[in-house]
Amino acid sequence: MQPLAVDIDGTLTDDDRALDPRVVEPLREWPAPVVVATGKALPYPVGLCEFLGIPIRVIAENGGAVYLADDDELEFHGDREAAQAVVERYEAAGHELGWGEVDFVNRWRETEVAVSVDQPLQPLRDIAASEGMHVFDTGYAYHVTAPDVDKSRGLRSVARRLGYDPADFAAVGDSENDAGMFELAGTAYAVANADATARTAADGVTEGSFADGFLEAVERIRGGS
Numbered sequence: 001m002q003p004l005a006v007d008i009d010g011t012l013t014d015d016d017r018a019l020d021p022r023v024v025e026p027l028r029e030w031p032a033p034v035v036v037a038t039g040k041a042l043p044y045p046v047g048l049c050e051f052l053g054i055p056i057r058v059i060a061e062n063g064g065a066v067y068l069a070d071d072d073e074l075e076f077h078g079d080r081e082a083a084q085a086v087v088e089r090y091e092a093a094g095h096e097l098g099w100g101e102v103d104f105v106n107r108w109r110e111t112e113v114a115v116s117v118d119q120p121l122q123p124l125r126d127i128a129a130s131e132g133m134h135v136f137d138t139g140y141a142y143h144v145t146a147p148d149v150d151k152s153r154g155l156r157s158v159a160r161r162l163g164y165d166p167a168d169f170a171a172v173g174d175s176e177n178d179a180g181m182f183e184l185a186g187t188a189y190a191v192a193n194a195d196a197t198a199r200t201a202a203d204g205v206t207e208g209s210f211a212d213g214f215l216e217a218v219e220r221i222r223g224g225s
């Protein structure tokens, strides 16, 4: 069976980021390594693995942080200072991150900064471009990220550390932050709610949306199609 790289928001969750309980069993029972690959900060995918009862294997922050329980190593990529400089200019222009005072979205984020989709995107894109940074719009947040960091970089590292080729992996996801990983993985499914970038990069698009799409994708991967 192929090892699996799976996105969280929009793939294992509904539109409101709530986990669909039907994804628990296939992830728990998958007969090869499962890597949770997300734009979320490290504690979220680590927590998800813990609650699922599967080994902690995560690509977090769009590839900025990679951890595998197998070798117990935590690897970081990215340019947090450059991301911070972008959001400082964005805030100076009168915008805000949009997550409220406590901001659990960025509180434990170490390599990039995420802005709420309630905030204007174009000025963020313009400032990021002028600072040599990239913005991922996942549909759930805008991520200010170093241009050489994405989930494909994470997948390359995970594959090497686990003794696989990246092309051995099957990947499932829903948005432009999954596209690089889709291109690198041997098999890639976008769920039906995926954005155009993810759909184009995928080998197939499921009929179902959100977790229905994920369940359909794992059936197809299991069946070797």
Ligand SMILES: O=C(O)COP(=O)(O)O
Binding pocket: 007, 008, 009, 010, 037, 038, 039, 040, 138, 139, 140, 141, 142, 175, 177
């Ligand atoms: O954090 C986000 O914006 C999206 O997270 P995801 O990569 O798990 O979909």
Ligand SMILES: [Mg+2]
Binding pocket: 007, 008, 009, 010, 011, 138, 173, 174, 175
């Ligand atoms: Mg997603």
